[in-house]
Amino acid sequence: MNGRHDAEPVAGGGYRFRLPDEMVGVAGMVEIELALETGGWRLWRRGLPTVTVGRDGGEVVSFTLEASRDSQRIAYSLTPDLPAQSELRLAIDGARLVGAPRLHWHPRPRLNGPFLILAPHxxxxxxxxxxxxxxxxxxxxxxxxxxxxxxxxxxxxxxxxxxxxxxxxxxxxxxxxxxxxxxxxxxxxxxxxxxxxxxxxxxxxxxxxxxxxxxxxxxxxxxxxxxxxxxxxxxxxxxxxxxxxxxxxxxxxxxxxxxxxxxxxxxxxxxxxxxxxxxxxxxxxxxxxxxxxxxxxxxxxxxxxxxxxxxxxxxxxxxxxxxxxxxxxxxxxxxxxxxxxxxxxxxxxxxxxxxxxxxxxxxxxxxxxxxxxxxxxxxxxxxxxxxxxxxxxxxxxxxxxxxxxxxxxxxxxxxxx
CATH class of the missing domain: 3.40.50 (Rossmann fold)
Incomplete structure (x- = not known):
């Protein structure tokens, strides 16, 4: 399931999005596309821009972003125990969002062993x-x-x-x-x-x-x-x-x-x-x-x-x-x-x-x-x-x-x- 959805703005700043019915009880991730305006950012003054994602008073996860790239993505893990009406909130510091974040939902692929890793070095x-x-x-x-x-x-x-x-x-x-x-x-x-x-x-x-x-x-x-x-x-x-x-x-x-x-x-x-x-x-x-x-x-x-x-x-x-x-x-x-x-x-x-x-x-x-x-x-x-x-x-x-x-x-x- 790779449907795209827009996050909704919330009062006081930030955005929120709800878990689709198809993802309830499913382990996976949400891919969040961010369109940003980062011009004039000063690393030596403030450090890198950050995005935080949290849900229903639970753990808040921080993602550091690149300093000057206008289009970026973050990947947030979803666990099967998330309730159907779970609400995720997103906030950003150090850059400005241009429009609402776009969301892609991805169930975790089923993995079967044996496994083989090929490493160049x-x-x-x-x-x-x-x-x-x-x-x-x-x-x-x-x-x-x-x-x-x-x-x-x-x-x-x-x-x-x-x-x-x-x-x-x-x-x-x-x-x-x-x-x-x-x-x-x-x-x-x-x-x-x-x-x-x-x-x-x-x-x-x-x-x-x-x-x-x-x-x-x-x-x-x-x-x-x-x-x-x-x-x-x-x-x-x-x-x-x-x-x-x-x-x-x-x-x-x-x-x-x-x-x-x-x-x-x-x-x-x-x-x-x-x-x-x-x-x-x-x-x-x-x-x-x-x-x-x-x-x-x-x-x-x-x-x-x-x-x-x-x-x-x-x-x-x-x-x-x-x-x-x-x-x-x-x-x-x-x-x-x-x-x-x-x-x-x-x-x-x-x-x-x-x-x-x-x-x-x-x-x-x-x-x-x-x-x-x-x-x-x-x-x-x-x-x-x-x-x-x-x-x-x-x-x-x-x-x-x-x-x-x-x-x-x-x-x-x-x-x-």
């Missing part, structure tokens, strides 16, 4: 779905494509001065992050045998998968895959070809037989390796013996945007205006996965266990980050800013049938040709 599964996969650790596998070994310079290695050459430092980073692939999920109860690494060279996923250009890994495949419980095909190859990756994915899909696969969102995530991971899944599914029921999409990067505000508030919902592509005929259904306070803290541990997210910033760097972001971090002010973006009270996904996912990608490939 170590930490992508944790950033997007650390709470979700902790809640499904007994029926979930993670397949990571790349070690994430790319290093911009010797001065950017994790331990200053450890290695003298870029080649040595890069291999060291690959070894370090390979450990993350298996060790970090164990904090969530996921045994190491349900984590698998393929060994795609970091930063080369798109030319390898989309263009079919073979790549030579800086770390031999046999070494990269040394901790895998599953023996993947072509592990002795010196050069990695597209079919080698697709064969590995098909083997894992056919062995795990997942009903639901989580992968990067090709309509919102512009990172080339992330788009390559999504495309690789579509190509693998086209020839796999097993076809899952549905695909859940997640995005860790966005075009011209960064999730605003500190941690512990609901997930940021990107405006459609920043989408990078339009692949699917039917818009995927947005879905929120709730994380209570303890689960959010657990997710923070998962992220801090990741080598790429845990380096500390000095006080000067912290102040510069806070000024640029427009807010003071809620916690972990010295960590990577992804902590604030990822540790939220909900995780946002978009869900669509697996057949529609594959068809959308192949339609895009046909158009490109």
């Amino acid at each position: 170590p930490d992508d599964a944790e950033l997007a779905a650390g709470g979700f996969y902790s809640d499904h650790a007994d029926s979930l596998h993670i397949v990571t494509l790349s070690c994430g070994e790319k290093l911009k310079g010797v001065d950017r290695q994790y331990l200053d001065g450890l290695d003298r050459t870029l080649a040595d430092a890069t291999r060291r980073k690959a070894e370090w992050r390979r450990w993350n692939v298996y060790a970090s999920p164990m904090l969530a109860g996921l045994p190491a045998e349900r984590s698998t690494l393929i060994g795609v060279p970091d930063g080369q996923g798109w030319p390898l998968i989309h263009d079919g250009t073979p790549q030579r890994p800086v770390w031999p495949l046999r070494e990269a895959r040394a901790f895998n419980r599953a023996e993947l095909p072509f592990s002795e190859a010196d050069v990695l070809e597209r079919e080698h990756v697709l064969a590995a994915l098909r083997q894992m899909i056919d062995a795990i037989r997942p009903n639901t696969i989580l992968v990067t969102d090709p309509e919102f995530d512009p990172h080339a390796d992330h788009r390559a991971t999504s495309l690789a899944l579509a190509m693998a599914l086209a020839k796999s013996a097993h076809r899952p029921t549905q695909v859940m999409l997640y995005a860790n990067h966005y075009r011209r945007a960064y999730p605003p505000g500190p941690a512990f508030q609901p997930a940021w919902m990107p405006p459609r205006s920043i989408a990078i592509d339009d692949l699917f005929d039917d818009t995927p259904t947005p879905m929120l996965w709730p994380l209570d306070a303890e689960r959010q803290k657990h997710k923070a541990l998962l992220l801090d266990s990741m080598s790429d997210l845990s380096p500390r910033a000095n006080r000067r760097q912290q102040r510069r980050r806070a000024r640029r972001a427009g807010f003071v971090p809620t916690f972990a002010a010295d960590r990577d800013p992804y902590f604030q973006a990822a540790v939220r009270s909900t995780e946002l996904f978009r869900v669509l049938p697996a057949d529609a996912f594959v068809a959308g990608w192949f339609r895009r490939l046909d158009t490109a040709d």
